[in-house]
Amino acid sequence: MAIVQVAVAAPLPEVFDYLPPPPDTAYDIGQRVLVPFGRGQRMGIIVGCRRESAIAPDRLKPIARCLDQEPLLSAKDLELIRWAADYYRCPPGEAIFSALPTRLRRPVPSSQAQPKGWRLTAAGDACPLAQLARAPRQAATLTALKAQPAGIDDTSLRDQLGDCSAALKALATKGLIERCQVSAPLDRIGAQNLGIPPIGSPATSPKAWPDISPEAVPTTSPDASPDGLATSSLATNACAASPDSPTAGEPMLGPALNSEQQVAVEAVSEASGFNCFLLDGVTGSGKTEVYIRLIQRALERGQQVLVLVPEIGLTPQLAERFAQRIRAERVVLHSGLGERERETAWRRAAHGQARLVLGTRSAIFTPLPDLGLLIVDEEHDVSLKQQDGFRYSARDLAVRRAQISQCPILLGSATPSLETLRNAERGRYQHLRLRHRAGGAQAPRFLLADVRSQPLVTGLSHALLTRMTEVIEAGNQVLLFLNRRGFSPVLTCHDCGWISVCQHCDARMTLHRGHSQLVCHHCGDQRPLPVQCPYCESPDLRPLGQGTERVEDSLRQRFPGIPLARIDRDNTRRKGELERLLTAARDGAYPILLGTQMLAKGHHLPGVTLVGILDLDHGLYGSDFRATERMAQLLIQVAGRAGRAERPGTVLVQTRHPDHPLLIRLLRQGYAAFAAAALSERAEAGLPPFSFQALLRADSRTEQLALDFLRGARTLALALEPGPVEIWGPAPASMERRAGRFRAQLLLQCSQRGPLHALIDRLLPALRAQASNRKLRWSIDIDPQESL
Ligand code: ADP
Ligand code: ZN
Numbered sequence: 052m053a054i055v056q057v058a059v060a061a062p063l064p065e066v067f068d069y070l071p072p073p074p075d076t077a078y079d080i081g082q083r084v085l086v087p088f089g090r091g092q093r094m095g096i097i098v099g100c101r102r103e104s105a106i107a108p109d110r111l112k113p114i115a116r117c118l119d120q121e122p123l124l125s126a127k128d129l130e131l132i133r134w135a136a137d138y139y140r141c142p143p144g145e146a147i148f149s150a151l152p153t154r155l156r157r158p159v160p161s162s163q164a165q166p167k168g169w170r171l172t173a174a175g176d177a178c179p180l181a182q183l184a185r186a187p188r189q190a191a192t193l194t195a196l197k198a199q200p201a202g203i204d205d206t207s208l209r210d211q212l213g214d215c216s217a218a219l220k221a222l223a224t225k226g227l228i229e230r231c232q233v234s235a236p237l238d239r240i241g242a243q244n245l246g247i248p249p250i251g252s253p254a255t256s257p258k259a260w261p262d263i264s265p266e267a268v269p270t271t272s273p274d275a276s277p278d279g280l281a282t283s284s285l286a287t288n289a290c291a292a293s294p295d296s297p298t299a300g301e302p303m304l305g306p307a308l309n310s311e312q313q314v315a316v317e318a319v320s321e322a323s324g325f326n327c328f329l330l331d332g333v334t335g336s337g338k339t340e341v342y343i344r345l346i347q348r349a350l351e352r353g354q355q356v357l358v359l360v361p362e363i364g365l366t367p368q369l370a371e372r373f374a375q376r377i378r379a380e381r382v383v384l385h386s387g388l389g390e391r392e393r394e395t396a397w398r399r400a401a402h403g404q405a406r407l408v409l410g411t412r413s414a415i416f417t418p419l420p421d422l423g424l425l426i427v428d429e430e431h432d433v434s435l436k437q438q439d440g441f442r443y444s445a446r447d448l449a450v451r452r453a454q455i456s457q458c459p460i461l462l463g464s465a466t467p468s469l470e471t472l473r474n475a476e477r478g479r480y481q482h483l484r485l486r487h488r489a490g491g492a493q494a495p496r497f498l499l500a501d502v503r504s505q506p507l508v509t510g511l512s513h514a515l516l517t518r519m520t521e522v523i524e525a526g527n528q529v530l531l532f533l534n535r536r537g538f539s540p541v542l543t544c545h546d547c548g549w550i551s552v553c554q555h556c557d558a559r560m561t562l563h564r565g566h567s568q569l570v571c572h573h574c575g576d577q578r579p580l581p582v583q584c585p586y587c588e589s590p591d592l593r594p595l596g597q598g599t600e601r602v603e604d605s606l607r608q609r610f611p612g613i614p615l616a617r618i619d620r621d622n623t624r625r626k627g628e629l630e631r632l633l634t635a636a637r638d639g640a641y642p643i644l645l646g647t648q649m650l651a652k653g654h655h656l657p658g659v660t661l662v663g664i665l666d667l668d669h670g671l672y673g674s675d676f677r678a679t680e681r682m683a684q685l686l687i688q689v690a691g692r693a694g695r696a697e698r699p700g701t702v703l704v705q706t707r708h709p710d711h712p713l714l715i716r717l718l719r720q721g722y723a724a725f726a727a728a729a730l731s732e733r734a735e736a737g738l739p740p741f742s743f744q745a746l747l748r749a750d751s752r753t754e755q756l757a758l759d760f761l762r763g764a765r766t767l768a769l770a771l772e773p774g775p776v777e778i779w780g781p782a783p784a785s786m787e788r789r790a791g792r793f794r795a796q797l798l799l800q801c802s803q804r805g806p807l808h809a810l811i812d813r814l815l816p817a818l819r820a821q822a823s824n825r826k827l828r829w830s831i832d833i834d835p836q837e838s839l
């Protein structure tokens with residue numbers, strides 16, 4: 052007897068046994084199914100088949116229905132996701148479904164999104180047609196709907212009745228009909244084969260795909276006709292050669308590689324099987340150029356390539372560079388895409404049509420049958436770690452995936468994480484270095500401005516203002532970095548000392564003058580700007596400190612008529628706005644650029660010769676042990692925007708701690724020396740990467756509940772003989788109250804991974820078995836990147 056194992060889309064740690072679906076329904080590992088579950092039905096995915104079940108045969112139920120005719124995920128894809136689910140302690144069903152494009156997380160047969168339609172209300176059902184004798188259109192519409200109690204979708208209604216929108220509106224107003232989701236009738240699904248419609252059918256792609264078969268455009272075929280591809284564009288996401296890229300036959304050459312780049316390219320191309328490389332190259336050293344060469348080679352070998360970047364904002368620029376040099380079909384995958392677009396791109400990759408996939412974090416799960424190379428750019432970036440739900444590190448999973456696929460992986464960064472550097476040090480990763488900027492650009496020069504006793508003009512020192520004037524007069528660009536959006540981080544009452552605290556968080560509300568609001572950046576709460584102190588009613592309310600909005604104001608007064616672009620989350624909300632600003636910035640349209648970390652990452656701004664860092668101190672004494680590492684990475688990344696072309700750059704850092712030892716080491720000796728010092732501090736303190744951590748977090752409306760749960764967890768852990776595992780806490784989070792919930796954490800730490808994970812394996816079932824309390828939320832974060 053065959054038993055089918057199904058991971059059900061629910062937060063349950065186990066997979067369930069079922070009998071196969073009715074005969075003559077094909078089923079396979081990786082297909083989505085509907086299964087009887089409890090009193091209803093649930094969606095699941097087939098993850099395995101076996102001969103026997105621990106459950107008595109008469110208690111097993113058959114799979115109700117298959118939603119896909121072909122597997123969505125291969126055995127290898129499932130192996131990666133299930134490994135991740137195990138490692139990060141995420142229920143398998145939850146992990147698998149969160150790895151699928153959103154549209155496929157719904158129990159709808161492949162590419163059959165439920166259309167919207169109309170159905171009768173109870174009143175409509177009871178309404179005699181005679182009542183509508185004087186409105187024949189309405190009567191006809193009602194008749195049609197009476198014949199289909201489940202409802203009729205809009206398209207079918209139009210097919211049957213022509214344009215009946217006025218009649219529908221009238222009937223709805225009378226309360227006789229209502230809007231609904233209509234599931235496509237089964238016979239129609241059957242006709243379409245229930246499975247994946249051919250690419251190019253209107254069901255999958257709103258816009259027509261270029262009419263090419265995968266064979267017609269192999270990776271870098273010399274005789275692929277660019278004309279045949281002209282209809283594809285970035286708008287449809289998948290794109291082959293853009294019309295202005297070199298025509299077939301012309302080699303898509305870039306600059307001649309320098310010797311360090313060449314060494315890197317050779318090392319990775321010669322690797323056979325699984326091999327992990329760290330490409331440690333200063334900003335502007337030509338890492339991207341190395342990626343491009345390696346991608347070209349892999350594509351020539353007939354392989355697919357996956358490139359991960361930490362942020363959606365970095366995709367357009369990289370996509371454009373790939374477009375100029377890589378002819379094979381490419382797709383981009385990130386959360387900014389529409390659901391359909393995303394599903395289509397995902398399927399193009401899964402079917403092997405797309406050869407190069409560029410994406411953010413979740414793209415790590417894209418099925419790629421011919422995967423031959425993985426690249427993770429800016430591998431140090433925290434955005435590669437998912438911070439809620441399925442808490443995985445896309446970088447670490449990329450390494451695991453390369454291992455499963457037996458292919459090389461390249462981790463690139465100008466500021467590698469200490470974890471990765473440690474792995475290189477231990478010889479697990481091969482360390483490739485690019486020490487010099489490519490194409491003759493010079494490394495930037497650092498200046499420390501001690502601002503302790505200086506008068507500051509909205510956070511700008513005299514030294515910085517003077518240099519800004521020089522740079523602008525010389526026709527170059529200035530980039531100012533301040534990682535704080537809004538006008539000022541707090542509003543105070545000058546008379547009684549009231550400050551604008553959030554009611555729901557242990558935090559202050561930021562003043563946003565553009566919208567005349569106080570906004571909490573932690574819970575999102577917004578309040579209109581008070582005109583007088585809520586406590587003493589004094590009208591003398593004053594903003595304290597500065598965010599980007601205020602600095603912008605001040606700069607516009609100080610440099611009248613000089614175009615300035617502010618780039619932060621508040622004014623790049625509109626789709627395409629960030630890209631537009633960055634392109635204009637790159638073209639030199641703005642002598643002054645002011646931004647948060649959005650502006651710090653990866654962007655190429657050749658005209659910038661001065662970078663001003665307004666306030667670094669936040670990172671020097673943060674509560675998280677990674678604070679200095681993050682500060683150093685951010686500083687070097689921002690600094691990397693300076694002097695990327697022929698013009699040399701200067702970085703002016705304003706600080707109140709000019710003699711902070713790690714800061715001095717970083718600026719005088721560079722990131723590598725900083726990292727070495729930081730690593731030996733970590734070794735001494737027994738912190739990661741010299742130990743492994745897991746964080747048990749809990750939150751509740753009352754402080755007691757969360758803390759009691761964690762105290763209980765601690766007691767349980769101690770009773771389970773933790774061996775070498777250290778148990779720290781419980782302790783309240785550094786921001787204890789957030790969005791009205793009290794948060795606390797218990798830290799488990801061990802110098803070896805094995806005992807830590809073994810303890811967690813015993814602890815979690817015990818915690819789950821405890822009487823559940825719906826007022827309490829808890830989660831486990833393996834290899835946490837941030838404490839609360
Ligand atoms: P990174 O990714 O390390 O920041 P890029 O690959 O963006 O660096 O390279 C920085 C600049 O140097 C780009 O304009 C790129 O075209 C150029 N470049 C890269 N490699 C070379 C090379 N070997 N010779 C000349 N210019 C190069
Ligand atoms: Zn007051």
Ligand code: ZN
Nearest residue numbers: 553556571574
């Ligand atoms: Zn808040």
